[in-house]
Amino acid sequence: MDFAKLMSAHIKKGKDTASPSDSKDKKYLKRSEVEAQRQAAYVAEQEAEERARRERSDRKRKAEEEEAEKESERREKRMRLAEESRQRRKDEEEAEERRQRKRLGLPDLPPKQKEGEDEGTPIPDEEDIKDEDLVAKLRALDEPARVFGETHKQRLKRYKKRVGADSLAAIMTDGPIPTTLQLVPEKDMKVVLKVPQDKEGREFLFRQLASYFTMVLKEWDTTLAHRDPEVKESYQGKQAYAAMVQARENMRPLFKKLEKFDLLDSILEPVVEIVHAAQERRYVDANDGYLRLSIGKAAWPIGVTMEAYFTYPPEPQSAVDHDILFRPGIAPDGSDTFTPRTVIYDLKGAFGSMRKINALYEAEDDRSILDQTGVWPSKPIIQRATQTIPQSAYQEHLDAGLNPPSLSTSTVRYWSDYSRVYYHPKSIVQLSEFEVNDQLMPFENWEVGMELFEKLEREVDLVDRDLRPFVEECDGIQGLQIFTGVDDAWGGWASGWLERLRDEYGKMSIWTWGLGNHGANTKTPRERRLQQVQNSSRSLQILGEQSSVYIPMSNSPAKYPGYLSMDATSSWHIAALQAVGLESMTISSRLRTSLGGRGTLQDLENTINSTGKRRIGKFEMSVADPDVLSQNAPGEIASAEKAGSTTSRRTSDDDSQLSNFDIDVFTRDYRVTSRRPGKKEHTFGRAESSRGDWALSDDYGGRDPHDRFENGPAVQRFTAPILFPLLDSFPASIFDVGSGHATKLGVHAGLSTSTAVADQIRAVEQVVKRMVGIEEREALCNGLQVLAEEYDEGWDSGTDSDDDDE
Incomplete structure (x- = not known):
């Protein structure tokens, strides 16, 4: 056999069986083929990463939705169990009282009245009046003979109350807010804008206001009571009832002032303006009058002042647009509120007596949650981790509506002691990992702040959780301002935040105000001063590079004029x-x-x-x-x-x-x-x-x-x-x-x-x-x-x- 011929046959057979498209056995590849392979691999890698990102996002969103649904079910279950527990406890108390009365030989309790019936003891026969005679007596007193939905007992009670009012006896009304004021008929409730200065005229005006507010609260309560059970049990229905209860409780101090005939003209005149506009059905003007009476008038961070930062018609328009730094909101009672557009981070214990849930956002149900016993027969025992910091005298006077006392360096303990604005609950963020003035774990090293930010950022997206809700509320945002210390761990915390913001908002204007001693205070120990300089330098490098504008501000001015007498040790x-x-x-x-x-x-x-x-x-x-x-x-x-x-x-x-x-x-x-x-x-x-x-x-x-x-x-x-x-x-x-x-x-x-x-x-x-x-x-x-x-x-x-x- 010819060996050369045999080898040629094998070579030809190998060429015929080899795939012409197989580029892996090629010894040389074109540059275009290499580039095409690289691009194909890059596209496949990007598509795989995008699919993985979408899958993670879908899983996260699904988990959040499931958790929200479970939390809603748990909340409804707790409220249902609490209501059942209160009703069961009430039935048990009534049954126990009936057994005791039977054991003592006392008459049994009267049957429980149905919903809508007037509460009170049965009317004795000697005090009852026939319905025909009662109607004639009411007509003689220029009172409505019959009111829609009114029972005979309610009609008789109305007659007795009117007779008592005619006798000028000091009685306590049974309205939504009981008062000793003699209420006037509805036809006499019309008020005039000019506040009378004589004693009799002012007293009659107080009776008019109390009567009008009582009528409005009664109608409000009656309207809510006649809703369908499904509407009452819905979330919106419960919120509407909570708003009514909150409004009623907020008006109790006003009724006390009216009873004493002691109300300042600065408050009485706006109240009369509100009532007069409401009686004429000019509800927009009434709402504007309420805003002028209730909302503070100065821009953060100064606080509430008499400067017209907040103005409403018919007042002249202020040159300062308060909507830039303040966000509108709605309190549980339905009134408009304004809170600063800000997010405040501080250590545990640094907020002083400030609460995360303040008076503007604390509903009636939230305040009574600790009083609910749930399914257990006994009341819960509350264990508090730390002792509550008492309010300063300044804040107590502000809450009571009184003129606050003057402040001094000895009475100011925390920055919240002299704060005059309410903050949205999302604006207050406490870093519980560190405690203020802690000697074992001081918050002083720059790396500690950076590590804390990176740790929290891995657990939750801080931008999405804390900042994005405020940013999305702005129609046209100018930029962000950051106020931070730079000579301690807050410099590292702010540096981490700023780098994260640059990734999220690359072209946004971000101003950073760096506050601190910068190692210049000679009263600070030398080791601490050197540490401050080191922290400030690291903050300066990152904040000066990432910020649109970085402004260092020292806690002790270098140029000190004669008219400035500042205590450098007082924050x-x-x-x-x-x-x-x-x-x-x-x-x-x-x-x-x-x-x-x-x-x-x-x-x-x-x-x-x-x-x-x-x-x-x-x-x-x-x-x-x-x-x-x-x-x-x-x-x-x-x-x-x-x-x-x-x-x-x-x-x-x-x-x-x-x-x-x-x-x-x-x-x-x-x-x-x-x-x-x-x-x-x-x-x-x-x-x-x-x-x-x-x-x-x-x-x-x-x-x-x-x-x-x-x-x-x-x-x-x-x-x-x-x-x-x-x-x-x-x-x-x-x-x-x-x-x-x-x-x-x-x-x-x-x-x-x-x-x-x-x-x-x-x-x-x-x-x-x-x-x-x-x-x-x-x-x-x-x-x-x-x-x-x-x-x-x-x-x-x-x-x-x-x-x-x-």
């Missing part, structure tokens, strides 16, 4: 000073656009950060008595109570036209030699906000303020229309300006980007590079150097030396 004083500055600096973002002069957070950011990389701002301010300002600058600018206005300009090259401020809460002395000896501070951009008649120059120096080729800093100034109010919760003694008795303050605040920021960053970098470990020193120091270098580009020249000015 109450420190918070007051910071509130004056930040509320005044950002008030332009809350002005109504219809009144002009509104500057959003993005506008402020564009002014100070023209390059998009200078995100760290230097914050300064000045405070003065507005009356003194008006005397010093007569006729130069309009009054501060006008509508807001905005001016823009670009100063000359030497930026000598910029305003000077008295209080510097940015600059810190780290006792490090400056790297730029002989150089003075250069400002790139500044945004200013003035409240009061500040004598500020608007001279452009012959330059176009919108010319980007000029060398001077861009300046944008906002004139706010409302002065800063001093509340009774504010430590007004820290400002000794003017006469010393000012109720409002004029504030001039400025936010700048300047070379002073680079000096501070480099000073921090020189200190911290000797403290951190070698494994993280390079990343931290390089990050700080990159931030500082952004403030050196485009201006450094010999003309800025002090020697050149001579």
Whole structure:
């Protein structure tokens, strides 16, 4: 056999059986084939990940729906068992009482009345009146002879009560709110807008109000009682009944005031206005009057004040749009409420006496839940983990509607002691893993805060749970503001939050206010100061890079004017000073656009950060008595109570036209030699906000303020229309300006980007590079150097030396 021929046959057979599409046996592949395989593998991988993500989302949503359904079933079962238990216990008590009366030889109890029948003891025969005679007597008294659905007993009782009223005897009515006032007939309930000043007229007015409110509550109760059983047992039906009960309980203090004929005109006049509008069926006007009477009138974080931040027709419209910082809501009684759009995180025990469920959102059923015994025959024994913190005298007076006492550093224990606003339950989030002032597990290390955030983020999506409900309520959101400590573990917590927000809202404007001592307080132990500097540097690196604007604010100002007498050890004083500055600096973002002069957070950011990389701002301010300002600058600018206005300009090259401020809460002395000896501070951009008649120059120096080729800093100034109010919760003694008795303050605040920021960053970098470990020193120091270098580009020249000015 020919060997060559045999080998050729085998080779040909192998070629015929091989698949031409099999590319795995190929020795060489085209680049297009390799790219196609890579793209196909990438697409398959992405599709697999998307399917897995959808499956996880579906499983999570299904589990949440099942859990919500189970929770609803458990809640209904608990309420049903509680109702059955109360009825069973009531039947047992009645049976026991009947046995005792039978054993003692007493007559049996009268039969239980059916629903709708009037409660009370049977009428003796000698006191009964025939129905024909009773009708004639009622007609003689100018009373309705018969009322729809009224029984003979109820008619007789109505006659007896009218006879007792005619005899001017002090009786107690049996209405929804029992009162000793003599109620007037319905035809005499019509009130007039003008409140009488004589004694008899005021007393009759009080009787009219009590009669009208009693009639309304009776009709409300009767209407709810005649609903179908299915409607009564529904969730909406129970909520409607709870609203009626809440309204009735809330009106009891008013009835007590009416009985004593002791009601201030400041409350009586709005109440008369509400009742008069309701009697004329102008219910929208009545609701507006209720809002003006019940809702606080100042923007968070200041609290409730007499400044017209909240206004309703027919009052003049306020220049501040309260809907920007406040969200509307509905209380259990159906009334409108406003709570801040905020999420507050704090440690266990740091909220003081503040409750998560406050008076605005606490329904009647929630307050009595502890009184329900359920299926057990005995009452539950409540064990509390910690002792409840009692309310301060200031908060007790606010809840009672009285004038609160003055506050001092010795009476203020927590920030909730001087808070004057209610918060939504979702706004209060307690971190139970750590306790305030705990010596065993202090919340002081930066890594502790970051680890806590990562731990909670793995367990639950914090953005979806805490922040997204508030964000989705906003029609057009300007941005987010974060207030956090940066020299302790809160710096790590805020850094984790900010990185998560950047993943979720990449292009949103996020302002971060970094609060802390920054290691400058000499009374703090040296180890603690060094730890604070290290924490602040890590916060500075992440917050300065991820925030749209990052504003460091020290708890002890570097520039301390003579009129500022602040106790640096009091958090109450420190918070007051910071509130004056930040509320005044950002008030332009809350002005109504219809009144002009509104500057959003993005506008402020564009002014100070023209390059998009200078995100760290230097914050300064000045405070003065507005009356003194008006005397010093007569006729130069309009009054501060006008509508807001905005001016823009670009100063000359030497930026000598910029305003000077008295209080510097940015600059810190780290006792490090400056790297730029002989150089003075250069400002790139500044945004200013003035409240009061500040004598500020608007001279452009012959330059176009919108010319980007000029060398001077861009300046944008906002004139706010409302002065800063001093509340009774504010430590007004820290400002000794003017006469010393000012109720409002004029504030001039400025936010700048300047070379002073680079000096501070480099000073921090020189200190911290000797403290951190070698494994993280390079990343931290390089990050700080990159931030500082952004403030050196485009201006450094010999003309800025002090020697050149001579």
